Amino acid sequence: MKRLLLLLAAALLLCSCANKSMTRYEALAPALEKDGFDGAIHKVKKEEKDLYGSNSQFLYYFDLGTLHHYNRDFKESALNLDKAEEIYDDLYTRSVTNEAAAVVTNDNVRPYRARPFEIVVLHELQILNYLAMGDVDGAMVEVKRAQLALERLYQKDNEKVNDNGFLRYLCGLVYDLAGESDDAAISYVQAVKAFDEGNIKMPKEVWEFVNENLRRTDRADNLKDLKHEPLAATPTASKARELGQEIIVIGYAGHSPILGELYMSGTFVSGGVMHLNYKDSQTGKISSFTLVAPPVSGGNGETFHIGFSLPEKKTLPQRVKGFDVSVDGQRFSPEKIMDVNAELDKNIKEETPTTITRTAVRVTLRTIAAQQAKKAMKTDNVLLNLVTSLGTDVAQSQLEQADLRIGLFMPNSIYMSRTPVETGVHNVTVKATGMNGGYAGEYTFKDLKVARGQKVFLIIPAIR
Template sequence: MKRLVLFAILSLILCSCANKSMTRYETLAPVLKKEGFEGTIEKIEKKKDKLYGEKSAFLYHFDEGMLYHYAGKNQESIKHFEQAEQIYEDLYTKSVTNEAAAIVTNDNIRPYRARPFEVLMMYQYQILNYLAIGDLDGALVEVRRAQIASEALYQKDKEKVNDNGWLRYLSAIVYEMAGEEDDAAIAYLKAAKAFEEGNVKMPKEVWEYITEALTKMDRADDLKGLKTEPLAQTPKATEAREKGQEIIVVGYAGHSPILGEMYLSGTYVSGTAMNLTYKDGKTGKINTFTVFAPPVAGAGSNTFHVGFALPEKKELPQRASMFSVNVDGNMRVSPEKVADIDSELEQNMKDENATTMVRTATRVVLRTIAAQQAKKATNTGNGVFDLVKNITVDVGQSQLEQADLRIGLFMPNSINVTRIPVNEGKHQVNVSAMGAHGQIVGDYKLNDIVVKKGQKKLVVVPAIE
């Protein structure tokens, strides 16, 4: 019996899953830089199981969907995002079946369920994919799916809000394209509220289009309930409606943050308090704090030393951060920021870290108790063997704890949008991606863009390197 228990312990230690997130970015970032989107897609396909695996199936399809979108292969992007949507919906409706395994090992053993902003971003990309292939009905379906997901995710608790102004605004544009003015007005109003509650300041151009649309629909009174000051004039939005055509430029700037590990250590007294110390990754300062420690069965009044890692945002160098758009050589505009993924991640981690910290610390204490019991149950009487075995158990159980660093790898750091009223016909659009100091880091020449009468033509510029 002792041999069986010992074998089980050693098997658990040996089977502790390697953290695929630790190598995914290091493997794919150089490929993206040297070989572009299609080269990165090819690399992922070759090493899919090693880089992602079954538990990160959502992220595999999410990342592939983004890369195909950037490469302009919208049909392939649609297929991957459909798979990601299905995985998300299946996990959302099912109970967590892997909690028992997660208690023994770590959060990486659970299927990745997607962060709220990743879910909403998935719908944004899918809507744009359908618009790119001229399938307005498909885009409308995704808009309605996005609304359902947004309502399910939405929560407002002090600073905790899950909504997305850009997704609401994009939905309004799609409704306008379909001639559904009432739905467009509702979506515009929700966009305004989402921007006011969210982490991106209301863009001036967005507010102008919202004001114009609600005023035209005799819903100007709705504007009075918002925090943003109503506009007396809406020249650009009015021109767009009068002309009937516009070019909408969507620019993806920079590369969103990834996750690293922040190590915490301290003491845990079951049902009393947990005192933890950590080093701030930005300032290098050592910080200490105390939180409530939930009771753990078998812990009694003992004091336990705990050490574990939590996800920590790791910012990446940003080559592009803004855009300049020139239309037909005589009209220059600057797209405004409508989404900030860096801030989305920071808020999401702030919302979740307290729960993750308590869950992780509780797991460490449970494993510590189990390890002590296992060492006693497997004593052989051989001093040297038992010493080696006990050290192996202690080291192994401590190494089981790995922070869950999973996150979408190819999100932009920010999304920038502008709407440009134009006459029907062919147009030349030049987009310059610029760094933080205004230096040009990339040029995108889009020649002979044909805009038909009454059409809203979307142009996507992926400067995420």
């Protein structure tokens, strides 16, 4: 009986850990909606222990850094994102202890390591923090860190595309500002290739600035190696180079998806196949598939009935789909430069087969262990045997919870525009375009001063 109580207690403890993932958004979204970024920041800090806990410290600092960035408190954002990056670096080398615990319990017991696209977003925000503060040297440090992070992602799994056109483009922009023309050219070429491998079409403005840079640095031949028609003229990019000043708008549109649970059930034959069924959340239809089942200790070719949950994308209502910008009366629409929603789709698609296999093996091993535990705890008391059996089954089933952890405040998509301007005072209006027409928000910057050679970055956080 003592062992049974311990097993039940462990199951309840693990359930509470998983609930942090499922309730974090429900707890923080109202604060963001009602009290804005200040309210959300206060809520995150106040309820850190309950909503994040020790295993989600990366997310705690990542969420805080993101919120401070939207709030235009770039220094505080940089400090929090630095802490998130430190945690990620510390966890880069896998912890054997945590991995071993995850084998017999669930993925929630491991410290959260971040999804590849979250690392990309972290470095994009961090570079933009320093650019918004006018600190090119600080931005250069972040560029080096970003490039190292991309290299690590490639080394970890070179069969997956974890590169990102927007991040590479930002690197090129920073190198340009620092006068490092060779490195800028390399980054711009990498940006083009990353866009081609990614999930959004190459932005026309990006291609124009790439053309201008490569021609100006006597690398026009490199354009022939890229999968795009070279431009005959680059009026905006050339004017930006000639004047030296720009107003650069970075628009964050909509709220990125969160994760919900997708329940699967079926059969597992050790060393044979596993056949799983699930309800498609998009169509409502029951779907099924079959995968090879790896051998597990104690399986002996027996058929096991298993059930478990996996993370699936949960799209949030979107009110913003883009932006209209006016600079001194000149109007234009920024282009989408990153699609976080599509990045999550890709990540789930890539990770699901591995997650299914790992989870199915874990559930099967626990099923075998539960059967052995029932035999070991069997007594002459029929009622006690029934309670023991039910308690063991409940505890075993509750051990498996999907890992729903994810950064909560990323944008659904990112837009960017670059406008060359003269030195002096300018008036800028940015309107967030609504999903159903009209405008969902307006951001006005009156009497915006632009000094000689300055690149003014305007952050537009339409996270709705």
